[in-house]
Amino acid sequence: MVEQATVAAEVHQTSTGIENTKLGMWVFLGSECLLFGALISVFLLYRNHALGGARLHDVYDIPFTSVSSFVLLMSSLTMVLALAAIQRGDQHRLRTWLLATALLGMTFISGQIYEFTIFVHKGFTVHSSVAGASFYILTSFHGAHVTVGILMLLSLYGMSTRGMLPQERSTAVEYIGLYWHFVDIVWIVIFTLVYLIPAPK
Amino acid sequence: MATGGNVAAKAEHAHPNEKVYIKVALWLGAITAAEIAISYIKMPNPAKIAALLILSIIKFSAVVGYFMHLKFDNPTLRKPFITGVILAGSLYTIVLLAFTLHSNAAPR
Numbered sequence: 156m157v158e159q160a161t162v163a164a165e166v167h168q169t170s171t172g173i174e175n176t177k178l179g180m181w182v183f184l185g186s187e188c189l190l191f192g193a194l195i196s197v198f199l200l201y202r203n204h205a206l207g208g209a210r211l212h213d214v215y216d217i218p219f220t221s222v223s224s225f226v227l228l229m230s231s232l233t234m235v236l237a238l239a240a241i242q243r244g245d246q247h248r249l250r251t252w253l254l255a256t257a258l259l260g261m262t263f264i265s266g267q268i269y270e271f272t273i274f275v276h277k278g279f280t281v282h283s284s285v286a287g288a289s290f291y292i293l294t295s296f297h298g299a300h301v302t303v304g305i306l307m308l309l310s311l312y313g314m315s316t317r318g319m320l321p322q323e324r325s326t327a328v329e330y331i332g333l334y335w336h337f338v339d340i341v342w343i344v345i346f347t348l349v350y351l352i353p354a355p356k
Numbered sequence: 357m358a359t360g361g362n363v364a365a366k367a368e369h370a371h372p373n374e375k376v377y378i379k380v381a382l383w384l385g386a387i388t389a390a391e392i393a394i395s396y397i398k399m400p401n402p403a404k405i406a407a408l409l410i411l412s413i414i415k416f417s418a419v420v421g422y423f424m425h426l427k428f429d430n431p432t433l434r435k436p437f438i439t440g441v442i443l444a445g446s447l448y449t450i451v452l453l454a455f456t457l458h459s460n461a462a463p464r
Contacts, residue, residue, distance in 0.1 A: 171432055173432055178432070181436045185438075189440060228381070231384075232380075234423070239373075336419055336423045339423075340416050347411075353401055
């Protein structure tokens with residue numbers, strides 16, 4: 156145990172005092188801001204290019220998307236509670252919160268798929284206009300990020316049940332947690348800019 | 357080397373407890389409710405947009421600061437992320453302004 160702690164302390168010794176993986180994760184998230192910034196900008200630029208067809212503001216359902224947003228927001232809470240649980244060595248709570256986060260993520264994705272189905276039935280498709288294409292590219296990219304997050308959460312859950320995620324490896328939960336929270340903050344921006352802010356006439 | 361690590365470690369603060377996380381989540385829920393209410397209220401578009409953007413920035417900052425611990429972790433970690441946010445925000449604002457101000461230049 157003492158040896159493990161010594162090894163861990165040696166690994167964490169860097170010139171900045173920050174673990175390289177953690178710094179790398181933040182750099183990655185910083186670069187992701189540019190990716191999503193580009194996708195959001197493209198949507199904002201083209202959202203009125205509906206070519207006479209349905210526009211997003213004609214087909215969306217704010218109350219439904221609001222519930223989805225709330226679900227994703229609460230998954231950030233369960234994620235941070237999972238991190239707090241592993242940091243104090245509570246494996247049972249860790250698994251409970253990880254599973255809760257993954258389930259909330261799945262609920263969000265199910266809601267998104269349902270929403271897409273409704274939009275397509277109302278004539279707002281990826282092929283209907285540039286507005287449609289930019290909307291589906293943006294939200295699908297975000298959905299893909301959420302899906303990757305769910306897979307990572309389920310992997311953590313599996314590792315925990317096999318005893319492969321002891322308290323000393325809490326950083327694994329922390330890094331995946333950072334990614335999950337990032338997915339949440341991207342949705343905070345998308346929800347406001349794409350859904351809530353009225354489109355110019 | 358070790359001195360750098362010690363200085364960095366001193367700059368970090370203890371993470372908040374679970375009660376703080378729950379309080380933050382409740383505030384986030386309340387702000388989301390306020391955003392939805394504002395989106396339905398009839399008011400001038402500039403005021404509506406400003407209110408929604410401010411609330412969105414508050415939510416964004418709360419998640420980054422509390423749930424991602426950027427408020428409590430080593431300040432060095434803020435640099436790469438804040439650089440990304442500012443770069444993305446300013447770059448795409450310029451692009452959007454360029455296309456909006458010169459609407460003829462907007463690709464069709």
